[in-house]
Amino acid sequence: VHMEQALAEGAECALTPAQAHHLGVVLRRAPGAALRAFNATDGEFEAELTALRKERGAVRIGPRRREPVVEPELRALIAGLKRDAMGWAVEKATELGATRIIPVLTRRCVAEGGKTERLATIARGAAEQCERLSVPVVDPARPLHAVLDAWDGAPLLVAAERRESRPLLEFLPGLSAPCAFLVGPEGGFERAELDDLARRPFVSLASLGPRILRAETALVAGLSAMSLSLDH
């Protein structure tokens, strides 16, 4: 279980209602069950479920199993997808090491991708499932130009299947964190949006090959390549 609060051996920590529900109703765990509790600041600890009743529960923290690690900052900017596709994209981005997920609104977006809280819950579940210590932050959806105007200058690779893109692989050798990856909506970027992106000094247009990929596929392909080269 991912815990927001500070973890230290001997501490007693409350579970969130969603965690208590998941452990009791979905996983059928009872007090006395062994768990692991973790967060990015303190690492991972053995833990024991000490109380569980309906939406309330607590764990006692045992010895530390893993020290905290510093993860490379990798932001995933995802143009608004339909609710289910966005949930899937957030899950995969979490598994692939994204540290921040920024839903962005572009001209051809069909949807906003659903509520931020729901996406944050998906990110937390995915982090727990893949035994990652940190949970990516999920931002509320914002217009792409607003995100770009407030950008801190970190390299942003934009998945663009146009002729002026260079293969994504070319950007990987020099890549360092913080960095980011942006995938367009199912309908693609408009010409004016690509022009606006291309004139920003921190943006590189990157191709993922000759085939037109679904937005979710492009996200997974690009983030896999980037996270593999940042991790090694």
Ligand code: SAM
């Ligand atoms: N309807 C668009 C078109 O024909 O131009 C295709 C959009 S594609 C389904 C959705 C998004 O995935 C694109 O905006 C782009 O960000 C990314 N994408 C898909 N295939 C790609 C490729 N081969 N290289 C780079 N990005 C790609």
